[in-house]
Amino acid sequence: NAGVMQNPRHLVRRRGQEARLRCSPMKGHSHVYWYRQLPEEGLKFMVYLQKENIIDESGMPKERFSAEFPKEGPSILRIQQVVRGDSAAYFCASSPDSNTEAFFGQGTRLTVV
Amino acid sequence: AQTVTQSQPEMSVQEAETVTLSCTYDTSESDYYLFWYKQPPSRQMILVIRQEAYKQQNATENRFSVNFQKAAKSFSLKISDSQLGDAAMYFCAYRSHNNAGNMLTFGGGTRLMVKP
Numbered sequence: 001n002a003g004v005m006q007n008p009r010h011l012v013r014r015r016g017q018e019a020r021l022r023c024s025p026m027k028g029h030s031h032v033y034w035y036r037q038l039p040e041e042g043l044k045f046m047v048y049l050q051k052e053n054i055i056d057e058s059g060m061p062k063e064r065f066s067a068e069f070p071k072e073g074p075s076i077l078r079i080q081q082v083v084r085g086d087s088a089a090y091f092c093a094s095s096p097d098s099n100t101e102a103f104f105g106q107g108t109r110l111t112v113v
Numbered sequence: 114a115q116t117v118t119q120s121q122p123e124m125s126v127q128e129a130e131t132v133t134l135s136c137t138y139d140t141s142e143s144d145y146y147l148f149w150y151k152q153p154p155s156r157q158m159i160l161v162i163r164q165e166a167y168k169q170q171n172a173t174e175n176r177f178s179v180n181f182q183k184a185a186k187s188f189s190l191k192i193s194d195s196q197l198g199d200a201a202m203y204f205c206a207y208r209s210h211n212n213a214g215n216m217l218t219f220g221g222g223t224r225l226m227v228k229p
Contacts, residue, residue: 033216042117042204042219043158055214089156098214104158 002026004094004105012111013082021077021108025094032075033102034067037089049075082112115140115207119220126195127228133180134190134223136205144210147181147188148217152202161203164188166210192225200227 005024013019025032030051035043048056049069060067064082069075079086089109093102116139126132138147149161164172164181171179176196180189192199205220 031214033214035217035219040222042119042221043217045216045218048214048216056216091158093158095215100215101160101163102215102217107156109156 004029004092004103006090006092006105006108008108009106010109010111012113014113015083016081019079019082019086019110019112021079021090021092021110022074023077023092023094023105024074025092026096026103029094029096029103031095031098031102032069033093033095034075034077035091035093037091037107039088043091046077079110082110084112086110087112115142115145115209115218117205117207117218117220119203119205119223121223122221123224123226125226125228126192128195128197130195131191131193132195132225134192134203134205134225136188136190136220138186138188138205138207138220140186140207140209142209142211146208146210147179148206148208149177149179149188149190150204150206150219151199152204152222154201158204162190195227197227197229200225 032049034046037043045059047060047067064080066078089107091107093104095102145166147164151159162174176193202222204222206217
């Protein structure tokens with residue numbers, strides 16, 4: 001059973017471009033969480049999704065950021081018109097239900113130049 | 114909203130010695146979970162230990178144990194017989210028992226260095 005897979009591991013984007021981060025949850029897991037880790041800081045919750053539904057997006061910036069978890073395929077975190085302040089590590093975690101501990105992926109490090 | 118505070122940005126320990134990492138949190142809830150995560154240079158978040166607030170007994174996992182003081186809202190991690198592989202960032206985290214989903218609130222982290 002493969003763990004939570006995130007790709008790419010590293011992503012470089014120029015200011016104004018779009019960044020698309022992918023997360024494939026563990027087999028059997030239908031709950032996905034996205035977190036952002038700024039340099040030298042702890043992880044901050046962004047959004048919680050179940051298949052085809054956003055359950056909680058209270059940590060997501062109101063503009064330029066969106067997330068989806070379609071019926072088929074990975075969860076996608078999309079950042080439009082990236083700015084230097086978006087440079088961070090983005091982590092995905094998945095769980096089989098809303099109570100069981102979530103497992104983390106290895107993160108995607110986004111660098112905006 | 115809950116907050117988690119780790120007041121030690123960096124800690125250092127001699128190999129084979131014991132070190133304690135501090136964590137305090139603020140909440141109005143009575144039922145919740147607390148965690149310690151390890152983040153080595155690979156960036157992988159590894160669950161070290163977990164504590165349910167309703168349990169009075171402190172959790173233990175091999176060389177890792179916690180000192181959970183509910184009234185003081187304190188949750189420290191003790192690492193015994195420190196090994197070089199313990200060097201990493203350590204994050205304390207809180208999870209509400211009431212909310213749907215298991216979103217975590219993290220502290221700012223403590224960087225642990227282990228001297229040979």
